[in-house]
Amino acid sequence: xxxxxxxxxxxxxxxxxxxxxxxxxxxxGIPVAYSAGFSPHPKISYAGAAPTxxxxxxxxxEIGVTTPCDPAQVRQxxxxxxxxxxxxxxVVEAGQGGLADRLEVSDWEVRLPGADRELAExxxxxxxxxxxxxxxxxxxxxxxxxxxxxxxxxxxxxxxxDRIAAQVQGEPxxxxxxxxxxxxxxxxxxxxxxxxxxxxxxAPPVPPEVTRLAQGPLxxxxxxxxxxxxxxxxxxxxxxxxxxxxxxxx
Amino acid sequence: MPVESIFHRLEAxxxxxxxxxxxxxxxxxxxxxxxxxxxxRWALMYPDAYEVGLPNQGVAILxxxxxxxxxxxxxxxxxxxxxxEELMRAEGVPQFTVDAHRPVRAxxxxxxxxxxxxxxxxxLTALDLAGIPLLxxxxxxxxPIVLAGGHAAFNPEPIADFLDAAxxxxxxxxxxxxxxxxxxxxxxxxxxxxxELLMRLAESGGVYVPRFYDxxxxxxxxxxxxxxxxxxxxxxxxxxxxxxxDEWPYPKKPLVPLAETVHERFSVEIFRGCTRxxxxxxxxxxxxxxxxxxxxxxxxxxxxxIKESGFNEVGLLSLSSADHSEIGEVAKGLADRYEGTNTxxxxxxxxVDAFNIDLANEFxxxxxxxxxxxxxxGGSERMRKVxxxxxxxxxxxxxVTTAYSQGWRQVKLYFMCGLPTEQDEDVLGIADLAKKxxxxxxxxxGSRDIRCTVSIGGFVPKPHTPFQWAGQADHETxxxxxxxxxxxxxxxxxxxxxxxxxxxxxxxxIVEGLLSRGDRRVGAVIRAVWEDGGRxxxxxxxxxxxxxxxxxxxxxxxxxxxxxxxxxxxEVLPWDHLDAGLDREWLWQDWQEAVxxxxxxxxxxxxxxxxxxxxxxxxxxxxGPTGRKLLPLTVV
Numbered sequence: 043x044x045x046x047x048x049x050x051x052x053x054x055x056x057x058x059x060x061x062x063x064x065x066x067x068x069x070x071g072i073p074v075a076y077s078a079g080f081s082p083h084p085k086i087s088y089a090g091a092a093p094t095x096x097x098x099x100x101x102x103x104e105i106g107v108t109t110p111c112d113p114a115q116v117r118q119x120x121x122x123x124x125x126x127x128x129x130x131x132x133v134v135e136a137g138q139g140g141l142a143d144r145l146e147v148s149d150w151e152v153r154l155p156g157a158d159r160e161l162a163e164x165x166x167x168x169x170x171x172x173x174x175x176x177x178x179x180x181x182x183x184x185x186x187x188x189x190x191x192x193x194x195x196x197x198x199x200x201x202x203x204d205r206i207a208a209q210v211q212g213e214p215x216x217x218x219x220x221x222x223x224x225x226x227x228x229x230x231x232x233x234x235x236x237x238x239x240x241x242x243x244x245a246p247p248v249p250p251e252v253t254r255l256a257q258g259p260l261x262x263x264x265x266x267x268x269x270x271x272x273x274x275x276x277x278x279x280x281x282x283x284x285x286x287x288x289x290x291x292x
Numbered sequence: 293m294p295v296e297s298i299f300h301r302l303e304a305x306x307x308x309x310x311x312x313x314x315x316x317x318x319x320x321x322x323x324x325x326x327x328x329x330x331x332x333r334w335a336l337m338y339p340d341a342y343e344v345g346l347p348n349q350g351v352a353i354l355x356x357x358x359x360x361x362x363x364x365x366x367x368x369x370x371x372x373x374x375x376x377e378e379l380m381r382a383e384g385v386p387q388f389t390v391d392a393h394r395p396v397r398a399x400x401x402x403x404x405x406x407x408x409x410x411x412x413x414x415x416l417t418a419l420d421l422a423g424i425p426l427l428x429x430x431x432x433x434x435x436p437i438v439l440a441g442g443h444a445a446f447n448p449e450p451i452a453d454f455l456d457a458a459x460x461x462x463x464x465x466x467x468x469x470x471x472x473x474x475x476x477x478x479x480x481x482x483x484x485x486x487x488e489l490l491m492r493l494a495e496s497g498g499v500y501v502p503r504f505y506d507x508x509x510x511x512x513x514x515x516x517x518x519x520x521x522x523x524x525x526x527x528x529x530x531x532x533x534x535x536x537x538d539e540w541p542y543p544k545k546p547l548v549p550l551a552e553t554v555h556e557r558f559s560v561e562i563f564r565g566c567t568r569x570x571x572x573x574x575x576x577x578x579x580x581x582x583x584x585x586x587x588x589x590x591x592x593x594x595x596x597x598i599k600e601s602g603f604n605e606v607g608l609l610s611l612s613s614a615d616h617s618e619i620g621e622v623a624k625g626l627a628d629r630y631e632g633t634n635t636x637x638x639x640x641x642x643x644v645d646a647f648n649i650d651l652a653n654e655f656x657x658x659x660x661x662x663x664x665x666x667x668x669x670g671g672s673e674r675m676r677k678v679x680x681x682x683x684x685x686x687x688x689x690x691x692v693t694t695a696y697s698q699g700w701r702q703v704k705l706y707f708m709c710g711l712p713t714e715q716d717e718d719v720l721g722i723a724d725l726a727k728k729x730x731x732x733x734x735x736x737x738g739s740r741d742i743r744c745t746v747s748i749g750g751f752v753p754k755p756h757t758p759f760q761w762a763g764q765a766d767h768e769t770x771x772x773x774x775x776x777x778x779x780x781x782x783x784x785x786x787x788x789x790x791x792x793x794x795x796x797x798x799x800x801x802i803v804e805g806l807l808s809r810g811d812r813r814v815g816a817v818i819r820a821v822w823e824d825g826g827r828x829x830x831x832x833x834x835x836x837x838x839x840x841x842x843x844x845x846x847x848x849x850x851x852x853x854x855x856x857x858x859x860x861x862x863e864v865l866p867w868d869h870l871d872a873g874l875d876r877e878w879l880w881q882d883w884q885e886a887v888x889x890x891x892x893x894x895x896x897x898x899x900x901x902x903x904x905x906x907x908x909x910x911x912x913x914x915x916g917p918t919g920r921k922l923l924p925l926t927v928v
Contacts, residue, residue: 050299050316051550053306058313058550065320065548065602082634095307123602125320125550249307 043117044132044271045101051127052097052253059101059128060088066123067105072116075106089142090257093230098254099131100148102270104141137274144270147195148257150220150231154246157216163199165244166218170197175237179227186227190237193229195260196221216246221267223260295327298385299393305379313551314342315376317390320548321600323355324392325365331478332471334358334366335389335399335436337418339411340830342370342390346547347555349609350405350442353542354463364471367391367399371414372421374827374834380421387422396422400474402436403467406444409807410800410830412451416822419454426819428456428503433485439470439499446531446578447755447867450810450818452502456490459499460870461531461578462564464540466498491522500529500870507812507866513853515811515864530871531578533911537564537585541593546601557605557638558597562590562622566611567913568643569892569901570669571680571882572708574754575611578872580905582896583914587618587625591922594626598635605636614642614651615896617916623654625922631657644668644683649694663702663745664695671707671721677889678713680882685725689732696733696742703729703744709773710751710765710801713887719773722746723780727787745792746781748774750801754808756872758882760865763858764805770798799837803829805855806844811866814854816847873911875904 047054054062064084067074076082085106092098105116113133121130154162169175175191200217222229231252238244258270269275306312327333336355338345345351351368358366367389372380380386386395396402396418404415419426424435431438440448440458448458459466470493477489484491493499504525508516520527534540546558563584566576585593594606608622616622619639626637637655642648644666652664668683670676676683692703707722726746733742750770753759774795782788806814820843821829828834844851859865861880868876878901882892892901896915906912 050303050318053312053316054550055311055313057552061552061556062548062550064604067602068604069599069602076634084634095312125318127318248304 043103043105043120043130043134045103045124046097046099046129046131047092047101048097048099048127048129051125052092053095054128055094056088056091059091060086062124062128063103066120066128070116070119070123072105072111072120073108075108090145090224092254096231096252096254100254100256100258102141102145102257104136110135132271134271134274139273141270144259144273145224145257147221147223147260147267149255149267150218150222151200151253151255152218152220152231152235153251153253154216154218155248155251156214157244157246159199159214159216161242161244162216162218162238165238165242166197166199168241169194169234169237172241175241177233177236177240179230179233179236181227188227188229188233190229190233193223193225194220194234195223195265197234224257295394295398297393298388298395301383301385302380302388302393305376305383305385308379309376310373311343311551314370315372315390316550317393319346319550320602321545322368322391322547323359323365324367325359327365327392327394330363330365332364332401332474333399334364334401334403334467334471335369335394335396336366337369337371337396337402337404337415339371339404339406339414339418341373341828342549342551343553344830345370346549346551346553347557347559348405348407349543349559349561350407350463352547353540354403354405354467355547356542356545357464357540358467358471361468361471363475367394369396369402369418371411371418371828377417377421377827387418397424397435399436400478401439401470403439403441406440406442408830409444409450409804410835411444412807412818413822413826413829415451415454416819417827427453429453431456431486433482435486437474437486437489437493443575443578444808446574446870446872447808447810448500448502448870449812449866450807450814452812453815454818455502456486457493457499457501459532460529460872462534463532464534464542466532469496469498491524494525497526497530498532501525502812505869513850515866517864518866518869528869528871530909531873533581533873533909534564535583535911535914537561537583537914538589541585541589544593544596544600546597546603548601548603555607556603557607558594558601558603559607559609560590560593560597561585561610562608562613562616562619563610563915566615567895567903568612568615569680569882569894569903571678571758571886572669572711572751572754573611574757577757577874577903579611580873580903581911581913582615584616584916586916586918586920587622587922588918588920590622591625591629595629604634605638607638607640609640612643613639614645614648615894618918619651620647621921623651627654627657629922640665642666644688644691649691649698649700652695652700653698663704664700665704665706666691667706668725669706669708670711670718671723671725672718674889675711675714675718675721677891678886679708679711680886680892682891685728688725689728692729692744693732693736697736701741701743703733704747705729705744706747706749708751709748709777709795710770710798712751712753712759712762714765714773716773716776719777720780722748723777723784726781726791727784730787730790740790743790743792745794748777748793748795750796750798752801752805752808755865755867756874756879758879758886760809760879761859761861761863761883764802764855765798766852766856767798767802770801774798796832800829800832800835802851802855803835803837803840806840806849806851809866810854813847813849817844817849820846871908873903873905873909875902875908878903 117133494501565582
């Protein structure tokens with residue numbers, strides 16, 4: 043299943059979402075399977091959740107059910123049971139192969155209110171010209187240094203600024219689009235921003251608003267991001283197709 | 293005029309704070325009404341962090357009732373953590389509601405529910421962030437009426453200067469009545485301004501307006517008298533009591549948070565009030581009489597609550613849940629109904645007897661079998677007599693033996709330290725009791741895998757209880773006894789490792805004692821603490837005893853005089869003009885009997901002992917059995 047976390051719901055953490063989904067599944071009456079054992083819990087698995095504070099149009103999870111369900115029906119009833127802002131976009135019956143393995147790259151949109159467009163373009167150019175850009179991030183295990191350049195498959199300053207939630211109207215807003223390969227340690231959009239600061243002293247004045255637009259396998263021939271659920275759709279029926287990269291207004 | 297959301301300004305701050313989700317609202321079953329559709333608007337505050345405040349039943353019930361009332365809207369606001377407070381101050385973002393993110397100052401009423409006195413400094417933070425003057429006397433026509441409720445409002449004197457009004461007792465009906473008074477007054481064009489509105493509320497006799505009462509003192513500091521300073525204001529203000537809980541089946545639409553909170557469950561209050569007569573228990577005294585919700589209403593509320601919320605745990609709440617006249621039927625009926633659905637049932641606050649093990653067994657059929665908790669409260673037989681908690685050692689050993697032999701491996705025992713007349717040996721008796729519990733468990737099961745946790749809280753004498761005259765134990769005494777107890781438990785090779793020990797030091801209890809039995813002069817201490825940075829005093833990582841003592845000294849307030857001093861019968865107590873229904877003479881007699889070892893039976897099953905509540909308040913005990921059964925589950 044593909045779902046979005048939009049608007050103010052982007053401040054949910056992974057744990058918040060899993061609680062909300064468990065409750066919504068119960069309210070929606072979906073026959074969810076439970077694990078065996080002393081403390082049974084519903085079989086719901088989450089693949090690569092976006093960090094707290096980051097919005098997403100392309101989050102994925104899998105629900106184990108005890109009886110076959112109509113995917114369209116599940117999509118509708120679960121969407122109605124979830125709070126507005128956690129929106130179910132696409133449901134298919136899972137086929138063969140792990141979902142998590144298919145999520146190879148992410149397409150990110152990073153909005154930078156009040157940032158200077160020309161400086162941003164210079165910074166992007168410098169960043170792409172580098173072979174490696176070492177950044178440091180504070181992880182749970184303490185500060186960690188890693189390369190933020192190699193994972194970045196594409197990075198550009200994008201056209202078209204519409205409203206950003208925290209933005210004062212009339213202020214310019216620079217939008218970055220980046221396609222980043224999933225690696226260990228994960229390279230996040232804020233690591234790329236750190237990289238831009240390191241190579242070109244580019245520092246946006248307020249915290250960025252980040253949205254994951256899509257994630258999925260990388261089509262080797264076209265270099266484009268594919269819909270990870272297509273593989274299931276080929277072998278099963280009932281899924282509603284939708285382009286993975288489509289930005290649905292929330 | 294529409295009031296604008298401040299959300300866009302808040303949103304820019306949220307990436308910089310811990311757990312931002314707690315500030316964004318949007319909970320399932322939350323309500324946002326059109327501002328202009330209402331002429332009476334309430335901001336309801338629980339003065340602690342969202343994670344504690346959201347599950348609070350009082351706020352949830354009033355939120356729903358007021359939003360159901362035509363022409364009235366209610367939104368919620370909580371204490372913000374210091375990280376956000378600092379950013380809000382820097383950016384000029386005011387205290388906001390989480391529902392529509394409207395500034396609190398734009399509402400007609402700021403209703404604050406105080407379960408504990410330790411939320412007082414958080415009230416001041418919220419007022420200050422909202423741009424509302426701290427002192428009620430400084431407020432103008434554009435400021436909300438700041439109204440306190442909850443158990444701590446039974447003595448609101450320490451915060452009297454910061455409040456416009458306070459309400460005692462059950463809030464369901466009086467919140468509606470207050471809304472109608474405000475609506476009428478606004479409809480007339482707000483004649484006489486704020487002063488007249490407060491007069492109209494005070495004249496009704498159901499709302500306490502501190503500014504209409506003057507307090508006079510004796511030269512030695514004791515209160516001489518508290519008297520109205522205007523005609524038409526009653527000498528005493530009475531508490532409110534909702535009769536027939538079946539008519540008030542709230543919450544109907546339980547709030548389901550996205551953020552993690554302290555209680556992740558749907559809660560149903562199965563009865564209100566308690567007449568067991570435990571002398572330390574303020575809740576038991578001020579919520580009388582007992583009013584049960586019927587088995588059929590409980591069943592309907594649980595079914596609806598699970599469906600509306602998706603919670604997988606149901607809590608059956610009250611002050612002593614196993615005392616419901618049909619609790620056995622309720623437990624079995626719910627366990628049957630939710631068999632195989634991974635819905636767990638919990639029954640907090642149960643007494644020590646074997647019947648509770650049967651209940652616990654029923655409740656654990658469908659979910660987790662965690663530990664059992666019992667509260668003997670006092671470590672020795674003598675101590676338990678003083679507090680009128682009539683549990684014998686045999687009762688306790690028999691109960692835990694049953695529990696262990698039926699598969700429970702973990703028992704938690706709750707006690708208090710610092711009770712009136714307490715001696716060192718009373719507290720050391722807790723160690724003996726815990727060892728006997730382990731011994732009984734080992735014998736009953738033939739296993740050494742038996743655990744018991746002893747949890748100890750510091751006793752604080754509370755207004756409207758027989759112990760309201762008692763001298764509180766000083767923190768040195770409490771700490772010394774707790775240390776002796778700890779040494780006695782840890783030093784025992786045979787039992788020490790099987791017994792867990794949890795306690796807090798005695799200092800926070802002294803501050804709680806100052807605020808519980810304080811008068812208006814204590815307000816200066818609260819303000820000084822807040823100005824010195826005091827926040828979230830209920831959280832040990834934020835609480836500072838030294839800050840409170842320094843503030844008291846600065847304000848010229850003698851903490852011992854308020855806490856460890858025993859009062860005489862005839863001393864005017866700061867809350868004597870606030871009527872919880874309890875007869876003062878009966879309370880005094882019960883205090884005397886406590887010292888001499890006299891007991892009081894529960895008036896549910898034995899004759900009335902004349903505490904005074906029912907005749908004063910025009911109430912009566914409402915209990916079953918109804919003989920009815922849980923209705924079958926309706927097909928979804």
